[in-house]
Amino acid sequence: MILPWRLGGLALGLVFLAAVVLVKPIGVSTQFVIFDGILWDAVSPTVVVESLDAKSGYASPNAYLNKSGGAYAKEVANPLNYSFVFVVAMIVGAAVSALLRGGVVRSERAMPPVWRANFGDSPGKRYLAAFVAGFVVLYGARLAGGCTSGHMMSGMMQTAASGYIFAAGVFLAGIPLALLMFRREG
Amino acid sequence: MTSIILAIVIGGAFGFVLDRVGATNPNYIIGMLRLGNLHLMKTILLAIGVSSLLMFAGLLAGVIDPGHLSVKTAYLGVFLGGILLGLGFAAAGYCPGTGLAAAATGRKDGVVFVLGGLLGAAAYMATYAWVETTGVLDSIFGGKATVGAIAGAGYPALLPGLSGEIAGLVLGAVFIAVAFLLPDSLRGGPAIQPAKGRHVPS
Numbered sequence: 001m002i003l004p005w006r007l008g009g010l011a012l013g014l015v016f017l018a019a020v021v022l023v024k025p026i027g028v029s030t031q032f033v034i035f036d037g038i039l040w041d042a043v044s045p046t047v048v049v050e051s052l053d054a055k056s057g058y059a060s061p062n063a064y065l066n067k068s069g070g071a072y073a074k075e076v077a078n079p080l081n082y083s084f085v086f087v088v089a090m091i092v093g094a095a096v097s098a099l100l101r102g103g104v105v106r107s108e109r110a111m112p113p114v115w116r117a118n119f120g121d122s123p124g125k126r127y128l129a130a131f132v133a134g135f136v137v138l139y140g141a142r143l144a145g146g147c148t149s150g151h152m153m154s155g156m157m158q159t160a161a162s163g164y165i166f167a168a169g170v171f172l173a174g175i176p177l178a179l180l181m182f183r184r185e186g
Numbered sequence: 187m188t189s190i191i192l193a194i195v196i197g198g199a200f201g202f203v204l205d206r207v208g209a210t211n212p213n214y215i216i217g218m219l220r221l222g223n224l225h226l227m228k229t230i231l232l233a234i235g236v237s238s239l240l241m242f243a244g245l246l247a248g249v250i251d252p253g254h255l256s257v258k259t260a261y262l263g264v265f266l267g268g269i270l271l272g273l274g275f276a277a278a279g280y281c282p283g284t285g286l287a288a289a290a291t292g293r294k295d296g297v298v299f300v301l302g303g304l305l306g307a308a309a310y311m312a313t314y315a316w317v318e319t320t321g322v323l324d325s326i327f328g329g330k331a332t333v334g335a336i337a338g339a340g341y342p343a344l345l346p347g348l349s350g351e352i353a354g355l356v357l358g359a360v361f362i363a364v365a366f367l368l369p370d371s372l373r374g375g376p377a378i379q380p381a382k383g384r385h386v387p388s
Contacts, residue, residue: 002214005225008207009232009365015200016237021244023192025256026200028283032307040308064314082189086197090283091290093201094210098291101205110294112213112279114220123294130278130295134285134302135309137274141282142310143317144267145258148281151268153230155258156361157238159333159354161344162260169268170275171219178219178276185222186213 001101016153023082025158027150029141030072031087037065037076048073064142114186144169201287210288212279212295219276221372228365235361242354245336252338257330263322333357 003011019026037060041047051059055069058077065073075081098104111126119125141147144166146155152170155163207229208214217223244250258264275281280288280299288296310317317323328342335343336350343350 002208002211002225003206003229005207005228005232005365008203009229010236011203012207012229012233013236013240015196015203016233017240017244018199019196020237020241020254021250022196022254023189024254026196028286029307032282032303033311036304036308036311062311062314063318064311067314080190082193085190085193086200087286089194089197090201090204091286093198093203094205094287095201095290096198097202097205098210104292108211108213109292112211112216112295114213114216115279126295127298130280130299131302133274133278133280134299134304135274135306137271137278137280137285137299138282138303138306139310140267140270140272140274140306142267142307143322144264144271145261146264147271147283148275149283151258151264153234153237154256156234157241157358158255158257159238159336159350159357160257160260161327161331161333162258162264165260165264166268169265170272172272173269174219174272174276175221177273178216179221181277182216182220186216 016157020154020157025150025154026086027083027146027154028087028090029138029147029150031084032138033064033072033142034075034079034084037062037072038079041076048076050077112186114182114184117184117186118182200283201290204284204287205291209284210291210293210296212288212293215275215279215281215284224368224370224372228368228370231361231365231368235358235363235365237358238354238361239358242351242358245354246351252336252340255336255339255341257332257339257341259325259329260327260331261323261325263317266322 016026048058048060056071056074058070058073060066060073110123115126144151151163151166204210208226214226218226241250245252278299280296282303285296285299289300331342331344332350333344334348334350334353335346
């Protein structure tokens with residue numbers, strides 16, 4: 001069901017290569033900001049405004065959306081762009097793959113076995129941890145300017161210094177915490 | 187329009203493959219970080235190695251446009267952000283891409299992770315102006331630097347005398363070699379064996 005690492009690594013590598021050959025390196029975490037911006041702009045239409053002074057043609061009172069000449073503000077205003085559609089397609093691709101292989105077993109839909117073995121059956125506990133972890137992961141990804149896809153994989157494949165720095169941070173923190181939290185195998 | 191079609195094709199393939207290599211399964215990610223099951227580590231190292239090797243070979247052969255490269259800036263926040271991401275990555279077994287993909291496969295903890303992520307990204311938007319004043323976003327190591335100098339890409343090099351393409355080929359080969367040399371597990375006892383599909387209820 002799961003590809004052997006040789007085949008899986010080759011397939012994943014070819015996808016990253018195709019992205020660079022045809023368009024640009026893969027990245028995901030920026031689109032959390034773009035989606036937030038779309039929601040925010042829907043509630044409060046002054047969040048992204050057209051601006052002749054801005055390099056992108058769009059500006060925002062939010063410093064982050066407004067940075068680099070309003071580059072993110074522009075994407076919020078025009079979600080039908082490569083990077084946003086890419087992430088939507090990624091979501092669909094994963095769903096199609098899961099459907100074709102028969103989906104996730106019921107017992108694993110709320111938590112993986114390794115969580116259950118260490119922290120018990122309570123979905124609430126798992127969801128609280130997943131929510132807090134999601135918050136920390138995306139705050140960290142935006143602070144770093146990329147995530148596992150953009151910094152670690154796309155970055156290291158291009159021999160980017162930033163990719164190595166990012167990967168060092170991830171594993172220096174991630175491995176000790178995983179060893180500490182998950183003493184039992186699951 | 188072409189770019190939207192490419193986004194659908196490449197993005198769709200990426201999501202599909204993420205699921206097929208086991209990256210949407212937090213048991214594999216946690217198994218990797220607790221060093222009990224290195225399946226995903228070997229997969230990722232091989233993927234980086236293969237893509238790097240072929241990309242730099244393509245650059246040397248002149249069939250890949252160096253303008254398509256996109257190197258991110260190095261700054262202290264890259265390391266700090268990596269630490270934060272690593273902590274959440276370990277606790278949840280998800281990163282931004284795999285969290286979204288896992289949510290799409292029907293994992294409810296993945297959906298909750300994504301909701302937390304949207305709030306975390308919003309928190310960064312709200313605090314960005316302050317973060318900028320701390321100086322952690324200031325460039326280090328020459329900013330958008332690569333190991334060697336890549337012709338036509340316009341990025342500074344950590345080792346300016348070194349050919350960036352050769353460095354990329356060598357590092358790509360190293361990633362592939364490490365993928366093959368790593369054992370399946372660095373812990374004693376059997377590796378984590380997650381249930382596969384619906385045939386093996388756990």
